[in-house]
Amino acid sequence: MDNGFMKNIKVIAFDCDGVMFDTTQANTAFYNRILQHFGKEPMSPDQFKFVHMHTPAESVAHILGDQDLIRAAEEYRKNVDYQPFIRLMEIEPGLKSLLKKLRGRYHTAIATNRAETIHRVLAAHGLENDFDLVVNALDVKHPKPHPEQLLTILEHFKISAAQALYVGDSPLDEAAARAAGVPFAAYDNRSLGAGLHIRHLRELEKILAV
Numbered sequence: 060m061d062n063g064f065m066k067n068i069k070v071i072a073f074d075c076d077g078v079m080f081d082t083t084q085a086n087t088a089f090y091n092r093i094l095q096h097f098g099k100e101p102m103s104p105d106q107f108k109f110v111h112m113h114t115p116a117e118s119v120a121h122i123l124g125d126q127d128l129i130r131a132a133e134e135y136r137k138n139v140d141y142q143p144f145i146r147l148m149e150i151e152p153g154l155k156s157l158l159k160k161l162r163g164r165y166h167t168a169i170a171t172n173r174a175e176t177i178h179r180v181l182a183a184h185g186l187e188n189d190f191d192l193v194v195n196a197l198d199v200k201h202p203k204p205h206p207e208q209l210l211t212i213l214e215h216f217k218i219s220a221a222q223a224l225y226v227g228d229s230p231l232d233e234a235a236a237r238a239a240g241v242p243f244a245a246y247d248n249r250s251l252g253a254g255l256h257i258r259h260l261r262e263l264e265k266i267l268a269v
Contacts, residue, residue, distance in 0.1 A: 065266060068242070070216050070223040071161055072209065075171035075180070076111055077228035078246045079154055085147040086110055090122060092139065093132055097123065112203075112229040114172045114196040141176050145183045153260035158189040160269040166216055168192040170208035170225065170235070192216075204234035209241050226263070227251075 076082040090110050091101045102110070102122060110118035119132045161167055167190045171177055174196045181187045192215050199207040213220060220240035227233065228246040233253065236243035244263070245253035257263060 065224075067222055068165065068224050068267070069218050070166040070168055070212060071263075071267075072168040072170050072212055072223060072225045072241075074225075074227040074229070074232050074246075075169060075173055075177060078226055079151055079169075079186075080180070080184075081149040081151065082111070082147075084149075085144045088147055089139070089141070089144045090118060093119065093136055094122060096135060097128055097132060099123065112172065112231045114202050115174050115176075116196075117172075117202075141179060142183075145176075145180055148180060148184070150184055151260055153264075155186075155189075157260050157264055157269075158186070160264055161267070162189070164269055165267070166191045168194065168212045168215075170194050170203070170212060172196045172202045172231070203231040204238070206235050206239035206241075209235055209239035213239070213241070224255075226257075 073079055076086065087102065087107060094101060106122050109121050113121065115136060116133060119136055120129050123129050123132050158167060169177065169190055177193060177195045178187070181190070181193070192212060194208045194211050196202040199211060201207045209223070209225060213223060221242065223241045224244055225232065225236045225241045226244045226246055227236065228248050230251065233243055233245065233251045243253045244255040244257055245251035247258050249256060255266070
């Protein structure tokens with residue numbers, strides 16, 4: 060992805076978990092609490108990988124499996140106070156600096172498979188005014204890997220796919236970007252197919268010349 064191409068970009072969109080925040084502790088504690096409530100063992104590494112990428116409803120279904128438990132667990136999940144888990148989320152180094160520099164030069168957006176918690180997360184970390192648009196799993200019929208979230212962003216800003224850049228860290232992010240035709244920047248994950256690979260958000264400041 061050369062610098063000439065990057066000059067066409069008008070919107071920078073971010074995934075949340077694994078890009079904006081290290082949510083390892085938060086997701087582990089949250090889903091293990093659900094499992095514990097229903098007398099189940101803590102998550103396996105494979106289960107953690109799944110919940111890192113998927114919607115809360117999909118994650119609950121995956122880690123429990125039993126249909127009767129799934130329905131009960133969904134109700135339990137919706138009533139858990141999420142505030143203690145927000146405090147376990149660690150903001151990625153360089154995020155606030157990057158967002159400050161992007162303001163006025165680019166529009167910013169979020170495309171996340173989080174649901175209702177995303178707005179509380181942004182408010183808790185002082186980021187609620189740093190994004191022009193937030194699209195979560197409840198805003199679309201089809202969450203990632205479906206491209207609907209990214210297509211919603213394109214439509215909102217009235218731009219072409221080539222004028223957006225999506226920063227993600229998972230195969231679901233990669234698949235959504237590919238399906239939407241949006242250039243993809245893989246964050247700290249060399250296994251993903253992407254036009255751009257970065258290890259730190261500060262790298263975007265140099266690439267975007269902000």
